[in-house]
Amino acid sequence: MRQRVWRVITAALAAAVFSATAILAQAAESSERLLDACLACHGDAQRGALPNVPALGAQPFDYLTIQLYMFREKMRVVEPMTSMLAGVKDDELKRLAAAIAKLPAPLPADGPTDAARVERAQALVVQHRCNFCHNRDYSGQQNVPRLAAQREDYLLKALRDYKSNARRGYDATMDDVLYPLNDDHFRDLAHFLSRQR
Ligand code: HEC
Ligand code: HEC
Numbered sequence: 001m002r003q004r005v006w007r008v009i010t011a012a013l014a015a016a017v018f019s020a021t022a023i024l025a026q027a028a029e030s031s032e033r034l035l036d037a038c039l040a041c042h043g044d045a046q047r048g049a050l051p052n053v054p055a056l057g058a059q060p061f062d063y064l065t066i067q068l069y070m071f072r073e074k075m076r077v078v079e080p081m082t083s084m085l086a087g088v089k090d091d092e093l094k095r096l097a098a099a100i101a102k103l104p105a106p107l108p109a110d111g112p113t114d115a116a117r118v119e120r121a122q123a124l125v126v127q128h129r130c131n132f133c134h135n136r137d138y139s140g141q142q143n144v145p146r147l148a149a150q151r152e153d154y155l156l157k158a159l160r161d162y163k164s165n166a167r168r169g170y171d172a173t174m175d176d177v178l179y180p181l182n183d184d185h186f187r188d189l190a191h192f193l194s195r196q197r
Contacts, residue, residue, distance in 0.1 A: 031095045038096070041080075046107045054154045058105035062142045064097035066170050075168060105139075108149040109194040121192030124185055128177055138196050143170065152194035159186040 042056050043049030056064070070076040072085040072093065085093070125131050133144045140146035147155065160183070161167035162174045169175065 031092060031099065034092075035096060035099055038100075044103065046104050051151075052153050052157050053151070054158075055106035055150060056100045057103035058139070059101060059146050060140045060142055060144070061097050061101040063140060063145045064100055065094055066143055068093040068097060070170060075170075078167075105146070106149040106151075108197050109152055111152075113195055114191060117188045117191045118195075120185075121188040124181070124189060125192070128181070130177075130189070133173070138193060147193045148196040150194060152190045155190035155193055156186055159189065 038056075041050060041053055043053070044057075046055070046057060067076060068085060068088075069090075071078075071081040072088060074082055076082075130147075131138065133141075134147050135141050135144075138146065138148035158167065159178060159181075162169065163178050163181075163186075165175075
C-alpha cells in the first residue's frame with residue numbers, strides 16, 4: 001500500500017517536472033525570437049545599427065531590467081519601446097535583460113577624434129564625477145548604465161532628454177548631475193564617451 005502511494009507521488013512529481021521543463025523550453029524559445037526582433041533594430045554587430053538607437057551589449061543586468069520595466073509601465077515613454085513591451089511579464093523582462101547583458105560590448109566610434117573636445121570632456125567627467133557612478137572605464141554597474149562606446153548620437157539625445165525632462169530617470173540622479181551643464185558640454189561628453197573602449 002505504502003509502495004503504491006509512493007509510486008503515485010513519484011509519477012505526479014515526474015509529470016510536474018516534465019510540464020515545467022516544457023513550459024521553460026517554450027518560454028526560452030519565445031525570448032530568443034523576441035530578442036532577434038530587438039536586435040534587428042538595436043544591431044548585434046557590436047555597433048548600434050540605426051541613428052539614435054542605442055547599442056545594448058554589456059549593459060548591466062540591473063540597469064536593463066529597470067529600463068525594460070520602466071518602458072512597460074510607461075515611466076519611460078518612447079516608441080517603439082513602450083508599445084513593444086506592453087504586457088510582457090516580469091520573468092520575460094528578466095530573461096531579455098539577462099540575454100542582452102551577455103552580448104559583447106559595442107565597439108568605439110571610429111570617426112576622427114577632436115583633441116580639444118576630449119580634453120574639455122575629461123575635465124567635465126572629473127568635475128561632475130561621471131566616472132564615479134558609471135565606473136572608471138564607463139562600463140556601468142548595477143542600475144547605472146554603460147556609456148563606453150555607446151553611439152554618439154544616442155548619448156547626446158539621452159543627455160538632452162534628461163535636461164528637457166523628455167526622459168524621466170528611475171530616480172532624479174541625472175537631473176541633478178546635468179543641472180549645471182549645457183548643450184556644448186553634452187556634445188563634448190558624447191564625443192568623448194562614444195570613443196571609449
Ligand atoms: C524599431 C526599433 C526598435 C526595436 C525593434 C526595439 N527597440 Fe529598444 N530602443 C529603440 C530606441 C529608438 C531606443 C531609444 C529610446 C530613447 O531614445 O530613449 C530603445 C531603447 C532601448 C533600451 C534602453 C537602452 C538604454 O541604454 O537606456 C533597451 C534596454 C531596449 N531598447 C531593449 C529592447 C528590447 C529588449 C527589444 C525587443 C523586445 C527592443 N529594444 C526592440 C528602438 C527599438
Ligand atoms: C551619482 C551617480 C551618477 C553620476 C555622477 C552620473 N550619472 Fe549618468 N546615470 C546615473 C544613473 C543612475 C543613470 C540611469 C538613470 C535612469 O534611470 O534613466 C544614468 C544614466 C546616464 C545616461 C543614459 C545612458 C543610456 O544608456 O541611456 C547617460 C548618457 C549618462 N548617465 C551620462 C552621464 C554623464 C555624462 C555624467 C557626468 C557629467 C554622469 N552621467 C554622471 C548615475 C550617475
